[in-house]
Amino acid sequence: MIDCQYLEPTTVSEACTLLAEHGDDAKVVAGGQSMAILLRNGLIQPSHLISIQHVSGLEDIVASDEGVKIGAKVTLDRLIGIGETHPTLRALDDVINELADQQIRNFATLGGAICEAHPASDITVVLSTLNASVKLASAGGERVVSMCDFVTGAFATAAQSDELLTEVVVPSFDLGSAAAAHRRFVLRAGDYPVVGVGAFVSLDGSGGCQDARIVVGNCSSAPAHAQEAETRLKGHSIVGNNGAIAEAGELAASHVAPSSDPMAPSEYKIDLVNVLTREALAEAVARATG
Numbered sequence: 001m002i003d004c005q006y007l008e009p010t011t012v013s014e015a016c017t018l019l020a021e022h023g024d025d026a027k028v029v030a031g032g033q034s035m036a037i038l039l040r041n042g043l044i045q046p047s048h049l050i051s052i053q054h055v056s057g058l059e060d061i062v063a064s065d066e067g068v069k070i071g072a073k074v075t076l077d078r079l080i081g082i083g084e085t086h087p088t089l090r091a092l093d094d095v096i097n098e099l100a101d102q103q104i105r106n107f108a109t110l111g112g113a114i115c116e117a118h119p120a121s122d123i124t125v126v127l128s129t130l131n132a133s134v135k136l137a138s139a140g141g142e143r144v145v146s147m148c149d150f151v152t153g154a155f156a157t158a159a160q161s162d163e164l165l166t167e168v169v170v171p172s173f174d175l176g177s178a179a180a181a182h183r184r185f186v187l188r189a190g191d192y193p194v195v196g197v198g199a200f201v202s203l204d205g206s207g208g209c210q211d212a213r214i215v216v217g218n219c220s221s222a223p224a225h226a227q228e229a230e231t232r233l234k235g236h237s238i239v240g241n242n243g244a245i246a247e248a249g250e251l252a253a254s255h256v257a258p259s260s261d262p263m264a265p266s267e268y269k270i271d272l273v274n275v276l277t278r279e280a281l282a283e284a285v286a287r288a289t290g
């Protein structure tokens with residue numbers, strides 16, 4: 001039997017006060033999709049569950065000068081088709097439709113998907129590719145952490161036990177010359193991916209690459225930038241240059257060292273990094289020039 005107190009604050013401030021009061025013994029619960037599995041299997045035994053279901057102000061999607069701000073409680077279902085209303089988020093569309101199943105997407109929240117910090121998470125890969133950041137609130141105030149620094153390992157984040165993730169900010173970029181895409185490989189529909197790769201490119205007027213981000217998921221404990229591949233692309237012509245994109249795929253693959261697991265042997269994952277990097281890059285370039 002699960003024996004813990006279920007608390008239901010209605011404001012961020014109340015939630016933060018409860019988190020400060022109960023410290024490591026308390027856990028936030030949002031959509032409960034991962035939390036239910038952790039509790040059912042006895043992997044965590046919190047004395048208090050702090051539900052944010054009734055906390056107001058965490059459910060909006062707003063475009064601002066900073067970029068698109070998405071509240072922590074926005075469900076994955078609400079993000080389906082987000083690229084149509086907020087085109088800079090189109091890479092999220094590559095993922096959300098295929099992620100888990102409709103029942104899970106109805107309840108799972110963006111904040112929960114990030115804070116779970118699953119090594120195979122697609123969401124953390126896409127948000128790192130988009131250079132997003134997260135806002136963390138506590139009784140002591142607020143701070144902003146880049147997605148690239150937020151996931152610190154498998155199921156581990158930079159959030160302290162008294163902090164609540166309140167918002168994700170995806171910075172804007174020039175849609176006429178930059179774009180992102182994500183590609184993943186799954187064994188069965190609804191599974192976590194064997195490997196996922198996100199790519200972002202920003203182009204100059206002559207098809208040269210001004211900036212590139214390539215983020216690989218499920219080949220290490222946290223999303224990892226393929227830095228050598230990014231460096232290979234920056235400053236070089238990439239529009240119509242399949243050779244450069246193929247080289248980036250090979251570089252990304254040659255710098256990962258995934259473990260074998262029941263889903264796939266290490267060598268297969270390395271091949272996937274090569275293929276998915278090329279596909280994500282080619283799609284990002286097509287979107288940036290399309």
Ligand SMILES: Cc1cc2nc3c(=O)[nH]c(=O)nc-3n(C[C@H](O)[C@H](O)[C@H](O)COP(=O)(O)OP(=O)(O)OC[C@H]3O[C@@H](n4cnc5c(N)ncnc54)[C@H](O)[C@@H]3O)c2cc1C
Binds near residue numbers: 033034116121122
């Ligand atoms: C069968 C299945 C398949 C899945 N497949 C995929 C997949 O292919 N790709 C993918 O990316 N994801 C996948 N997921 C993960 C899914 O995205 C997460 O389970 C879900 O989004 C978690 O959101 P939640 O709101 O239910 O979080 P919860 O289960 O409520 O919480 C998850 C964790 O985050 C913490 N937390 C939640 N919200 C906050 C907050 N605002 N501030 C601080 N901490 C918080 C909780 O304390 C807990 O540790 C899958 C999940 C399942 C169950």
